[in-house]
Amino acid sequence: MSVVAVAILFFTHLLQVAQVSHGLNIEVRDPQMFQNGAEQFGSRVWHFDSSDGKWIIVSEPHKKQSPNDRCGGIFKCINGRAECQSIKFPECTKHNVDLVFLVDSSGSLRNADFINSKSFIIDIMKNMSSTSIQFAAVQFSSDVRTEFNFSRYQAIRDPEKLLTNMQHMMLSTNTHKALNYTIGNLLYNTQYGAKEKATKVLLIITDGDSTDFDKDYDYVTKRLDExxxxxxxxxxxxxxxxNLKSLASEPKDSNTFYVNDYKGLRRILDNMQDRIYNVEVMERKTEMSENRKMGSAK
Structure with missing residues (x-):
């Protein structure tokens, strides 16, 4: 990002803040510019005013301050100083999440649909590679097959290589068989890299009703709920x-998504990534709340 772009982005944010702030004056003829050379520096800007003084908080989401940092770079910029000070918030520590992609590979998919489904998975893994989330993938048709487990993901961490040998199975849609397989063989199997205290997440992609959908189908979803x-x-x-909503966890309405075709997966990519990111944040906040309760009870 150029110096001019940084300046424009920075002061655009300041002007937005100024509309809802009281007592913030901006010098437009001789402004002070803060920069650190990072590509995303200035993506978010907040104005703070306290008894200690006034300053600007600037984010740089691509910067990792430590291996367990989820916030990216956070900087404190003070008027009259050339450089911004990097600051750290302990609340941004990551929480472990084990996520399994459960992918329909039945005969109702065309070859192009199967490729789009794979691309959707690859994009999510690439975009979330710096999170604490570890991935695994299972595809299902009449039978069920693990494409890669958590251990293999940790060893390779290249989505395209991990899915190189994934072939279209092209038979029926035994969704509940696949769910049962995933519970028993992958989600909780520490030999395959599953983490005991990690939050467990399933992302199910399907284009049809389960062919093993019968009166006992809810046994598997009840196990997942428990x-x-x-x-x-x-x-x-x-x-x-x-039937699709029966596969989702509560709240079912917000955890169920629908697209007209497999090309439409790209339109929900950002929304899906936000949901997964929020699992990290939500679980971290829950853990911190429980720790505070335990501390106050001592």
């Missing part, structure tokens, strides 16, 4: 919405 597994269900095309 284990507090967070489940996002994405339906494509002519999928039955009621």
């Amino acid at each position: 284990k507090h597994v967070i489940r996002y269900a994405i339906g494509v095309g002519s999928v039955n919405i009621k």
